[in-house]
Amino acid sequence: MPPDLRILHVITGLNPGGAELMLCRLVRTLEELGVSNAVCTLTGVGEVGNLLQEKGTTVHSVDMRKHPLGAVSSLRGIIARDHPNVLHTWLYHADLLGGIAARKCPGVAVVWSLRNSRLRHKFSTRIVAKLCALFSNRLPKLIVACAQSAKREHVREHVSQGYPEDRIEVIPNGFDTDRFYPNPERGLEIRRELGISEDAVVFGLVGRYDPHKDQKGFIEAVSQYVDSRPRANTVFLFCGWQMDQTNSEIMEFIRSRRLGDRIVLAGARSNIEDFYQAFDVAVSSSISEGFSNVIGEAMACGKPCIVTDVGDSRRLLNGAGLVVGPGNPGEMARAIAQMNSTPENERRRLGFIGKANIENNYSLPGIAERYVDLYHRALALCAA
Numbered sequence: 001m002p003p004d005l006r007i008l009h010v011i012t013g014l015n016p017g018g019a020e021l022m023l024c025r026l027v028r029t030l031e032e033l034g035v036s037n038a039v040c041t042l043t044g045v046g047e048v049g050n051l052l053q054e055k056g057t058t059v060h061s062v063d064m065r066k067h068p069l070g071a072v073s074s075l076r077g078i079i080a081r082d083h084p085n086v087l088h089t090w091l092y093h094a095d096l097l098g099g100i101a102a103r104k105c106p107g108v109a110v111v112w113s114l115r116n117s118r119l120r121h122k123f124s125t126r127i128v129a130k131l132c133a134l135f136s137n138r139l140p141k142l143i144v145a146c147a148q149s150a151k152r153e154h155v156r157e158h159v160s161q162g163y164p165e166d167r168i169e170v171i172p173n174g175f176d177t178d179r180f181y182p183n184p185e186r187g188l189e190i191r192r193e194l195g196i197s198e199d200a201v202v203f204g205l206v207g208r209y210d211p212h213k214d215q216k217g218f219i220e221a222v223s224q225y226v227d228s229r230p231r232a233n234t235v236f237l238f239c240g241w242q243m244d245q246t247n248s249e250i251m252e253f254i255r256s257r258r259l260g261d262r263i264v265l266a267g268a269r270s271n272i273e274d275f276y277q278a279f280d281v282a283v284s285s286s287i288s289e290g291f292s293n294v295i296g297e298a299m300a301c302g303k304p305c306i307v308t309d310v311g312d313s314r315r316l317l318n319g320a321g322l323v324v325g326p327g328n329p330g331e332m333a334r335a336i337a338q339m340n341s342t343p344e345n346e347r348r349r350l351g352f353i354g355k356a357n358i359e360n361n362y363s364l365p366g367i368a369e370r371y372v373d374l375y376h377r378a379l380a381l382c383a384a
Contacts (some may be wrong), residue, residue: 005375006036008084010098012091014039014046014059016208016241016268018293019090019115022146022173024048027057028366035375038082041204042071043092046178058082065098073103084108086375089140091115094126099132099139108255109382112136112169114145114154116290136163141378143168144371146313147291157335169374172239172312172315173291174367175358180273180300182355187277194264196278200235201340203306204279206272207286208293209242214308214327216253218285223257228333234262234340239275240267240367276301281339286310288328296362304347310339316362320354 016021038064039052040060049059060078064071075098079087088111090096095112099124102108116252133154136143143163145151148170152165191198207213214236222236236259244267245251254263269275276282281300282298282305289311296316298305305321314323322338326356339347 003085003091003379004036005086005372005379006082006084007031007038007086007375008079008082009037009039010087010089010094011039011041012064012093013043014041014049015044016047018173018290019113019146020046020048021229023292024051025176025364026368026371027052027056029364030371031057032365033368033372035372038078038084040078064093069099072097072101076104079105079108085379086111088375089113090131092125095132095140096128096135097115099135100126101180103139109142109375109378110140111378112143114143114150114290116150116288117165118155120158133163140167141381142374145170146173148315149311150290165235171367171370171374172316173296174363174364175292175293175296175300175362176364177300179226180276180297182204182302182351183274183277183356186274186278190274191261192280194266194278196235196237196264197233200233201280202235202237202278203281203283203336203339204239204275204298204303205239205283205285206238206267206275206298207240207243207284209247212286212288213240213286214285215243217287217327217329218283218332219250219253219255219257219259219263219324221285221329221336222259222262224263224329224333225336226259228249229337229340232340234336235264236262236273237264237266237278239266239269239272243267272369273297276303279303280344281306281321284308284313285326285332286313289313292316296358299351300358302351302355304339304354306332306339306349307344308332316357318357320350320357338350 038058042064060075062071087102089095091112102110142174151168155165160275244265282303284307291312308326309323323334324335
């Protein structure tokens with residue numbers, strides 16, 4: 001009889017992001033499976049932490065920014081009080097500090113997470129990542145990567161220092177198909193709310209304003225597309241943190257390309273599942289990605305996609321749209337034109353393919369079961 005699982009998740013922060021939102025979804029689904037969970041953030045509780053607390057999950061907060069060694073001591077105190085048997089850490093700082101904290105906690109199996117496919121970070125984070133590589137043979141029992149590309153890059157990048165390939169298992173992000181599903185009527189309501197006509201072809205991009213998301217590159221592609229097809233009835237809808245009219249940098253970029261009548265900035269939205277419904281085509285223009293939450297959610301909503309060939313986006317899309325090179329506005333503009341000229345029934349067919357792919361391979365309950373199996377194997381290794 002396998003032991004009951006008591007998981008303490010440790011994460012660098014809990015502001016909205018891919019890892020943070022996946023953690024939130026995973027905790028909720030694990031609890032439905034009878035697994036006990038608590039969460040510890042190494043910075044502030046943040047918006048995602050508030051969501052977890054509202055659902056009844058215990059959220060601890062220790063501040064690593066002033067006293068990293070103090071954070072290790074605080075983590076040990078939380079472990080002593082909560083008695084978890086698995087410490088699942090998310091992101092490099094949490095991997096390193098959580099792994100060190102658990103060294104003096106017998107019976108606690110440590111599981112690390114790898115969430116990036118390209119190691120493009122500020123200098124201090126790169127140092128922490130190198131330290132993680134050095135200790136990856138000693139601190140974690142198992143390492144879970146969210147994407148095949150994340151596993152491949154970490155093994156290749158740090159092959160002489162650590163990240164042992166045989167300890168890394170790939171478990172992709174999972175998606176809540178009870179929340180993300182086709183709802184055309186809601187899509188029409190969102191269009192009316194935003195002043196977008198029902199017959200326009202809407203290309204939607206969801207994501208916080210961030211250089212890695214390359215919104216400027218996508219806007220440049222839109223400019224090239226509109227210059228070549230000025231009469232096309234197309235609208236480009238952006239949703240995400242700082243993708244609104246208060247962002248003077250992006251507003252000036254749009255004005256300089258005379259795209260004010262083509263681009264709608266909707267900003268951050270809590271009901272993002274409704275905004276996908278207003279799209280005809282979802283777009284990811286990222287130049288760096290591990291495993292795209294946004295594309296998986298859009299596919300679950302039955303939307304064909306245009307993605308850049310980064311991380312596991314091509315693998316996730318699996319034929320349900322178009323793949324272009326990252327940082328290539330000309331290629332993106334041609335993909336926009338191709339999708340715009342694709343008959344509506346063909347776009348619907350591509351959307352159906354994508355939706356079936358998510359349901360069959362990336363449903364949240366199935367992904368959570370894989371984590372449960374991973375946790376039990378980590379505990380078995382700890383006891384050996």
